[in-house]
Amino acid sequence: MLEAIEKLLALQDRDQRLRTLRLELQSIPLEIASKQKLVEDAASRLQTARSRSMAIEVEKKALEGEIAAKRDQISRYKNQQLQTRKNEEYSALSHEIATAERAISAIEDKELVLMEEAEGLAPQLVAADKAHAEDKAKYDAQITTIREKEGNLKSRIDEMTAGRVALLEGIDEDLIERYERLFETKNARVVVPVEHDVCTGCHMKVTAQTSLALRSDKSIVSCPQCGRLLHLPL
Ligand SMILES: [Zn+2]
Structure with missing residues:
Protein backbone atom coordinates (compact mmCIF):
# COMPACT_ATOMS: atom_id res chain seq x y z
CA MET A 1 0.00 0.00 0.00
CA GLY A 170 4.71 13.81 5.19
CA ILE A 171 1.44 14.05 3.28
CA ASP A 172 1.42 16.27 0.22
CA GLU A 173 -0.48 19.51 0.84
CA ASP A 174 -2.61 19.19 -2.28
CA LEU A 175 -3.57 15.69 -1.24
CA ILE A 176 -4.55 16.91 2.25
CA GLU A 177 -6.72 19.58 0.67
CA ARG A 178 -8.36 17.04 -1.60
CA TYR A 179 -8.88 14.69 1.33
CA GLU A 180 -10.45 17.42 3.46
CA ARG A 181 -12.82 18.52 0.72
CA LEU A 182 -13.95 14.93 0.20
CA PHE A 183 -14.28 14.39 3.96
CA GLU A 184 -16.92 17.15 4.07
CA THR A 185 -18.81 16.06 0.96
CA LYS A 186 -18.53 12.26 1.19
CA ASN A 187 -19.90 11.71 4.65
CA ALA A 188 -16.49 11.32 6.33
CA ARG A 189 -15.48 8.36 4.14
CA VAL A 190 -12.68 9.41 1.83
CA VAL A 191 -10.23 6.53 1.65
CA VAL A 192 -12.15 3.32 1.01
CA PRO A 193 -11.30 -0.25 0.02
CA VAL A 194 -12.26 -1.77 -3.30
CA GLU A 195 -13.85 -5.16 -2.76
CA HIS A 196 -14.58 -7.51 -5.68
CA ASP A 197 -13.86 -4.59 -7.99
CA VAL A 198 -16.57 -2.52 -6.33
CA CYS A 199 -15.86 0.84 -4.64
CA THR A 200 -17.20 0.47 -1.08
CA GLY A 201 -17.85 4.22 -0.99
CA CYS A 202 -20.39 4.45 -3.82
CA HIS A 203 -20.94 0.71 -4.46
CA MET A 204 -20.21 1.05 -8.17
CA LYS A 205 -18.00 -1.32 -10.10
CA VAL A 206 -14.66 0.22 -10.97
CA THR A 207 -13.20 -0.08 -14.46
CA ALA A 208 -10.61 -2.69 -15.32
CA GLN A 209 -8.17 0.15 -15.82
CA THR A 210 -8.78 1.47 -12.31
CA SER A 211 -8.44 -2.02 -10.88
CA LEU A 212 -5.15 -2.49 -12.68
CA ALA A 213 -3.80 0.87 -11.54
CA LEU A 214 -4.73 -0.01 -7.98
CA ARG A 215 -2.90 -3.34 -8.14
CA SER A 216 0.23 -1.76 -9.54
CA ASP A 217 0.32 0.39 -6.35
CA LYS A 218 2.33 3.20 -7.95
CA SER A 219 0.10 6.22 -7.59
CA ILE A 220 -3.05 7.38 -5.85
CA VAL A 221 -6.12 5.97 -7.58
CA SER A 222 -9.53 7.54 -7.18
CA CYS A 223 -12.95 6.10 -7.91
CA PRO A 224 -14.15 7.32 -11.31
CA GLN A 225 -17.74 7.46 -9.98
CA CYS A 226 -17.45 9.18 -6.60
CA GLY A 227 -13.90 10.49 -6.51
CA ARG A 228 -12.99 8.73 -3.27
CA LEU A 229 -9.43 7.52 -2.85
CA LEU A 230 -9.14 3.78 -3.25
CA HIS A 231 -7.03 1.05 -1.68
CA LEU A 232 -7.03 -2.73 -1.88
CA PRO A 233 -8.65 -4.65 0.99
CA LEU A 234 -6.43 -4.62 4.09
ZN1 LIG B 1 -16.81 5.24 -5.57
Whole structure:
Protein backbone atom coordinates (compact mmCIF):
# COMPACT_ATOMS: atom_id res chain seq x y z
CA MET A 1 0.00 0.00 0.00
CA LEU A 2 1.18 3.51 -0.80
CA GLU A 3 2.60 5.35 2.17
CA ALA A 4 0.37 8.35 1.45
CA ILE A 5 -2.74 6.13 1.57
CA GLU A 6 -1.58 4.58 4.80
CA LYS A 7 -1.10 8.01 6.34
CA LEU A 8 -4.47 9.17 5.04
CA LEU A 9 -6.13 6.11 6.58
CA ALA A 10 -4.66 7.02 9.97
CA LEU A 11 -5.81 10.61 9.48
CA GLN A 12 -9.27 9.49 8.43
CA ASP A 13 -9.59 7.26 11.46
CA ARG A 14 -8.72 10.22 13.69
CA ASP A 15 -11.05 12.57 11.82
CA GLN A 16 -13.96 10.14 11.98
CA ARG A 17 -13.54 9.78 15.72
CA LEU A 18 -13.27 13.55 16.09
CA ARG A 19 -16.42 13.99 14.05
CA THR A 20 -18.35 11.57 16.27
CA LEU A 21 -17.15 13.40 19.39
CA ARG A 22 -18.06 16.79 17.93
CA LEU A 23 -21.55 15.59 17.02
CA GLU A 24 -21.97 14.30 20.55
CA LEU A 25 -20.80 17.65 21.92
CA GLN A 26 -23.24 19.50 19.68
CA SER A 27 -26.17 17.50 21.02
CA ILE A 28 -25.42 18.40 24.64
CA PRO A 29 -27.21 21.78 24.87
CA LEU A 30 -30.37 20.11 23.58
CA GLU A 31 -29.97 17.27 26.05
CA ILE A 32 -29.62 19.75 28.93
CA ALA A 33 -32.56 21.82 27.71
CA SER A 34 -34.80 18.75 27.64
CA LYS A 35 -33.95 17.93 31.27
CA GLN A 36 -34.54 21.55 32.28
CA LYS A 37 -37.90 21.41 30.58
CA LEU A 38 -38.87 18.38 32.69
CA VAL A 39 -37.97 20.29 35.89
CA GLU A 40 -39.97 23.31 34.67
CA ASP A 41 -42.98 21.10 33.91
CA ALA A 42 -42.95 19.69 37.44
CA ALA A 43 -42.61 23.23 38.84
CA SER A 44 -45.51 24.43 36.75
CA ARG A 45 -47.75 21.53 37.88
CA LEU A 46 -46.92 22.44 41.48
CA GLN A 47 -47.62 26.11 40.75
CA THR A 48 -51.01 25.30 39.24
CA ALA A 49 -52.04 23.34 42.34
CA ARG A 50 -50.78 26.12 44.62
CA SER A 51 -52.55 28.86 42.67
CA ARG A 52 -55.89 27.06 42.86
CA SER A 53 -55.45 26.46 46.55
CA MET A 54 -54.71 30.18 47.12
CA ALA A 55 -57.63 31.20 44.94
CA ILE A 56 -59.92 29.05 47.10
CA GLU A 57 -58.69 30.84 50.22
CA VAL A 58 -59.39 34.21 48.64
CA GLU A 59 -62.88 33.12 47.54
CA LYS A 60 -63.62 31.74 51.01
CA LYS A 61 -62.60 35.04 52.66
CA ALA A 62 -64.83 36.95 50.25
CA LEU A 63 -67.79 34.68 51.10
CA GLU A 64 -67.12 35.07 54.82
CA GLY A 65 -67.16 38.84 54.30
CA GLU A 66 -70.52 38.58 52.57
CA ILE A 67 -71.90 36.49 55.44
CA ALA A 68 -70.66 39.00 58.03
CA ALA A 69 -72.34 41.83 56.09
CA LYS A 70 -75.62 39.90 55.99
CA ARG A 71 -75.43 39.23 59.74
CA ASP A 72 -74.88 42.95 60.37
CA GLN A 73 -77.93 43.67 58.27
CA ILE A 74 -79.97 41.18 60.29
CA SER A 75 -79.00 42.74 63.60
CA ARG A 76 -79.85 46.20 62.23
CA TYR A 77 -83.29 44.90 61.18
CA LYS A 78 -83.81 43.36 64.62
CA ASN A 79 -82.96 46.68 66.29
CA GLN A 80 -85.43 48.44 64.03
CA GLN A 81 -88.07 45.86 64.99
CA LEU A 82 -87.54 46.69 68.67
CA GLN A 83 -88.08 50.35 67.95
CA THR A 84 -91.14 50.14 65.76
CA ARG A 85 -94.75 50.03 66.87
CA LYS A 86 -96.21 49.55 63.45
CA ASN A 87 -97.22 45.98 62.66
CA GLU A 88 -96.72 46.46 58.95
CA GLU A 89 -93.18 47.73 59.36
CA TYR A 90 -92.45 44.92 61.82
CA SER A 91 -93.53 42.21 59.38
CA ALA A 92 -91.68 43.89 56.50
CA LEU A 93 -88.52 43.72 58.61
CA SER A 94 -89.23 40.06 59.44
CA HIS A 95 -89.42 39.42 55.73
CA GLU A 96 -86.07 41.18 55.18
CA ILE A 97 -84.50 39.11 57.97
CA ALA A 98 -85.75 35.86 56.44
CA THR A 99 -84.39 36.88 53.03
CA ALA A 100 -80.98 37.69 54.55
CA GLU A 101 -80.94 34.35 56.37
CA ARG A 102 -81.68 32.50 53.17
CA ALA A 103 -78.89 34.43 51.47
CA ILE A 104 -76.50 33.41 54.26
CA SER A 105 -77.38 29.78 53.88
CA ALA A 106 -76.83 29.97 50.10
CA ILE A 107 -73.39 31.52 50.69
CA GLU A 108 -72.58 28.83 53.24
CA ASP A 109 -73.42 26.20 50.62
CA LYS A 110 -70.90 27.80 48.25
CA GLU A 111 -68.36 27.86 51.05
CA LEU A 112 -68.90 24.17 51.64
CA VAL A 113 -68.25 23.36 47.98
CA LEU A 114 -65.00 25.33 48.17
CA MET A 115 -63.95 23.57 51.36
CA GLU A 116 -64.55 20.20 49.73
CA GLU A 117 -62.47 21.25 46.78
CA ALA A 118 -59.68 22.42 49.11
CA GLU A 119 -59.80 19.09 50.91
CA GLY A 120 -59.44 17.22 47.63
CA LEU A 121 -56.65 19.53 46.56
CA ALA A 122 -54.55 19.09 49.71
CA PRO A 123 -53.19 15.61 48.86
CA GLN A 124 -52.65 16.72 45.25
CA LEU A 125 -50.61 19.63 46.52
CA VAL A 126 -48.48 17.36 48.70
CA ALA A 127 -47.98 14.95 45.77
CA ALA A 128 -47.06 17.77 43.35
CA ASP A 129 -44.64 19.19 45.90
CA LYS A 130 -42.99 15.81 46.39
CA ALA A 131 -42.88 15.08 42.65
CA HIS A 132 -41.32 18.46 41.96
CA ALA A 133 -38.64 17.97 44.63
CA GLU A 134 -37.87 14.48 43.34
CA ASP A 135 -37.82 15.49 39.69
CA LYS A 136 -35.64 18.48 40.42
CA ALA A 137 -33.12 16.40 42.36
CA LYS A 138 -33.11 13.70 39.71
CA TYR A 139 -32.80 15.94 36.67
CA ASP A 140 -30.35 18.34 38.30
CA ALA A 141 -28.10 15.36 39.00
CA GLN A 142 -28.47 14.23 35.39
CA ILE A 143 -27.62 17.73 34.16
CA THR A 144 -24.48 17.72 36.31
CA THR A 145 -23.46 14.41 34.75
CA ILE A 146 -24.12 15.75 31.26
CA ARG A 147 -22.00 18.83 31.99
CA GLU A 148 -19.21 16.59 33.20
CA LYS A 149 -19.49 14.61 29.99
CA GLU A 150 -19.37 17.88 28.05
CA GLY A 151 -16.12 18.85 29.79
CA ASN A 152 -14.60 15.44 29.08
CA LEU A 153 -15.65 15.59 25.44
CA LYS A 154 -14.11 19.04 25.05
CA SER A 155 -10.77 18.00 26.45
CA ARG A 156 -10.79 14.79 24.42
CA ILE A 157 -11.50 16.79 21.27
CA ASP A 158 -8.71 19.26 22.12
CA GLU A 159 -6.25 16.44 22.70
CA MET A 160 -7.16 14.65 19.50
CA THR A 161 -7.09 17.86 17.47
CA ALA A 162 -3.63 18.69 18.80
CA GLY A 163 -2.40 15.18 17.96
CA ARG A 164 -3.85 15.43 14.47
CA VAL A 165 -1.07 17.78 13.34
CA ALA A 166 1.48 14.98 13.64
CA LEU A 167 -0.65 12.79 11.37
CA LEU A 168 -0.43 15.37 8.58
CA GLU A 169 3.35 15.12 8.45
CA GLY A 170 4.71 13.81 5.19
CA ILE A 171 1.44 14.05 3.28
CA ASP A 172 1.42 16.27 0.22
CA GLU A 173 -0.48 19.51 0.84
CA ASP A 174 -2.61 19.19 -2.28
CA LEU A 175 -3.57 15.69 -1.24
CA ILE A 176 -4.55 16.91 2.25
CA GLU A 177 -6.72 19.58 0.67
CA ARG A 178 -8.36 17.04 -1.60
CA TYR A 179 -8.88 14.69 1.33
CA GLU A 180 -10.45 17.42 3.46
CA ARG A 181 -12.82 18.52 0.72
CA LEU A 182 -13.95 14.93 0.20
CA PHE A 183 -14.28 14.39 3.96
CA GLU A 184 -16.92 17.15 4.07
CA THR A 185 -18.81 16.06 0.96
CA LYS A 186 -18.53 12.26 1.19
CA ASN A 187 -19.90 11.71 4.65
CA ALA A 188 -16.49 11.32 6.33
CA ARG A 189 -15.48 8.36 4.14
CA VAL A 190 -12.68 9.41 1.83
CA VAL A 191 -10.23 6.53 1.65
CA VAL A 192 -12.15 3.32 1.01
CA PRO A 193 -11.30 -0.25 0.02
CA VAL A 194 -12.26 -1.77 -3.30
CA GLU A 195 -13.85 -5.16 -2.76
CA HIS A 196 -14.58 -7.51 -5.68
CA ASP A 197 -13.86 -4.59 -7.99
CA VAL A 198 -16.57 -2.52 -6.33
CA CYS A 199 -15.86 0.84 -4.64
CA THR A 200 -17.20 0.47 -1.08
CA GLY A 201 -17.85 4.22 -0.99
CA CYS A 202 -20.39 4.45 -3.82
CA HIS A 203 -20.94 0.71 -4.46
CA MET A 204 -20.21 1.05 -8.17
CA LYS A 205 -18.00 -1.32 -10.10
CA VAL A 206 -14.66 0.22 -10.97
CA THR A 207 -13.20 -0.08 -14.46
CA ALA A 208 -10.61 -2.69 -15.32
CA GLN A 209 -8.17 0.15 -15.82
CA THR A 210 -8.78 1.47 -12.31
CA SER A 211 -8.44 -2.02 -10.88
CA LEU A 212 -5.15 -2.49 -12.68
CA ALA A 213 -3.80 0.87 -11.54
CA LEU A 214 -4.73 -0.01 -7.98
CA ARG A 215 -2.90 -3.34 -8.14
CA SER A 216 0.23 -1.76 -9.54
CA ASP A 217 0.32 0.39 -6.35
CA LYS A 218 2.33 3.20 -7.95
CA SER A 219 0.10 6.22 -7.59
CA ILE A 220 -3.05 7.38 -5.85
CA VAL A 221 -6.12 5.97 -7.58
CA SER A 222 -9.53 7.54 -7.18
CA CYS A 223 -12.95 6.10 -7.91
CA PRO A 224 -14.15 7.32 -11.31
CA GLN A 225 -17.74 7.46 -9.98
CA CYS A 226 -17.45 9.18 -6.60
CA GLY A 227 -13.90 10.49 -6.51
CA ARG A 228 -12.99 8.73 -3.27
CA LEU A 229 -9.43 7.52 -2.85
CA LEU A 230 -9.14 3.78 -3.25
CA HIS A 231 -7.03 1.05 -1.68
CA LEU A 232 -7.03 -2.73 -1.88
CA PRO A 233 -8.65 -4.65 0.99
CA LEU A 234 -6.43 -4.62 4.09
ZN1 LIG B 1 -16.81 5.24 -5.57
